[in-house]
Amino acid sequence: MPRIVILTHRHDPFENANYWLGEVAGIWRRNGFDVRVLHGPGPLDDADVAVLHVDSTVVPESHLAFIRRYPKVLNGRVVDTSKRITSNHRVSPGDGHQGPVIVKTNRNYRGRREATLAFKGLLPQRLADIRPNYSTFIKETVRAVKELMSPGCPGLLRGYAIFESVRQVPRHIWENPDLVVERFLPERRDDGLYCVRTWLFLGAQERNTLFYAKDPIIKSSNIIGREPLSDVPKELRSIREQLGFDFGKFDYAISEGRVVLYDANRTPTMGHFAKDQCRSIVELLSQGIEAYL
Numbered sequence: 001m002p003r004i005v006i007l008t009h010r011h012d013p014f015e016n017a018n019y020w021l022g023e024v025a026g027i028w029r030r031n032g033f034d035v036r037v038l039h040g041p042g043p044l045d046d047a048d049v050a051v052l053h054v055d056s057t058v059v060p061e062s063h064l065a066f067i068r069r070y071p072k073v074l075n076g077r078v079v080d081t082s083k084r085i086t087s088n089h090r091v092s093p094g095d096g097h098q099g100p101v102i103v104k105t106n107r108n109y110r111g112r113r114e115a116t117l118a119f120k121g122l123l124p125q126r127l128a129d130i131r132p133n134y135s136t137f138i139k140e141t142v143r144a145v146k147e148l149m150s151p152g153c154p155g156l157l158r159g160y161a162i163f164e165s166v167r168q169v170p171r172h173i174w175e176n177p178d179l180v181v182e183r184f185l186p187e188r189r190d191d192g193l194y195c196v197r198t199w200l201f202l203g204a205q206e207r208n209t210l211f212y213a214k215d216p217i218i219k220s221s222n223i224i225g226r227e228p229l230s231d232v233p234k235e236l237r238s239i240r241e242q243l244g245f246d247f248g249k250f251d252y253a254i255s256e257g258r259v260v261l262y263d264a265n266r267t268p269t270m271g272h273f274a275k276d277q278c279r280s281i282v283e284l285l286s287q288g289i290e291a292y293l
Contacts, residue, residue, distance in 0.1 A: 001032060002289075004028060004051065005038055005051070006035065006053050007050060007063060009040060009063070010039050011039075015037070018275070019053070020270060020278075021051065021053055027283060041066035042066075044070075049073070051073075051247065052067050053075070053267055058079065058080045064076075075245060076244070077243075081264055081266055083104055083107075086261060086264040087261065088259075089185060089260055091183055093169075097166055098165065099184065100162060101165070101183060102160055102163075102181070102183075103160065104160065162216075183260075184216075186216045186255060187255045193213065194213055194214070194215060195210055195212045196210075196212075198211060199252065200249050200268065201248065201288070203247070203289065205286075207228075208232050210229050211223045211225070247285075248264065248267075249265045250263070
C-alpha cells in the first residue's frame with residue numbers, strides 16, 4: 001500500500017479548506033493509499049513520498065528541514081513564491097517602461113496569511129503590519145488614482161491599483177518593500193473580454209484552461225466563460241522547472257506575444273468553483289502521483 005505524507009503549516013486549515021490537494025488526497029484514499037496529514041514538523045511518519053503543502057509565501061526552515069528527511073518530496077524546492085521571485089515582468093522607476101503598471105503585494109494573497117498568524121502571535125509581529133499597511137496603501141492610492149487617472153486607465157480594480165505609467169506611481173509604493181510594481185499586461189479576446197490561462201498540474205498530469213471575464217482582474221467569482229487549451233507554452237514549462245514545482249497552479253496570459261506569469265501557487269484552492277464541476281480534474285491530478293511511487 002503506497003504511503004503518502006502531506007506536510008502543512010501547524011495552523012493551516014487543510015481539512016476545512018477547499019484545496020485541490022485535499023480533494024486529490026480523497027481520491028488517493030479511495031484508491032487504497034495510506035494518506036496522512038501532518039500539521040507541522042513532528043515525529044517522522046514513515047512514507048514513500050511526502051508533499052510540501054505549507055500555505056504561506058515562504059516556507060519556514062523548520063518545515064523544510066523536517067520534510068527533507070523523506071526519500072521523495074513533492075515541491076521540496078518551492079521555498080519562496082513571493083512576486084520578487086516568481087514575477088517575470090516587474091518594473092522599477094528608472095527602467096524605461098512606458099506602458100501601464102499594476103501594484104501587487106510581494107507576498108501571496110496580499111500577505112493575509114502571514115498577517116493573520118502574526119496577529120495571533122504565531123509569527124513575528126512585524127508581519128502583522130502588512131494588513132494595516134495595505135489598507136493605508138489602498139486609501140492613499142484611491143486618492144492618487146482618481147487624481148491621475150485618464151481615459152483608458154482602469155484605476156482601482158478588485159484591490160489592485162493600476163496606473164497608466166510608471167511616472168504616476170506614488171513614492172510611498174516604491175518605498176514599501178511589501179509591494180511590487182509590474183507591467184500591466186492583460187490578454188484580450190477579439191470581442192473585448194479579458195482572459196487568464198490556468199495551468200493545473202501534478203507530475204505529468206495537467207489541465208490547461210482559458211477563462212474570460214469582463215474585468216481585467218479575473219477571479220473565480222467573475223468568470224463568465226471557459227474553454228480547454230491543449231498546449232502549455234514551452235516558456236511556462238521552463239519556469240516550472242526553474243521554480244521546482246511538482247504540483248501547483250500557474251495563472252498566466254499571452255500578452256504582446258509573450259508568456260506573462262501572473263501567479264505561481266503551491267497550495268491552490270478551487271475558489272468559487274463547485275466541487276462537482278472539478279471532479280474530472282481531481283481524478284486526473286490524482287494519477288500524477290504514480291510517477292513518484
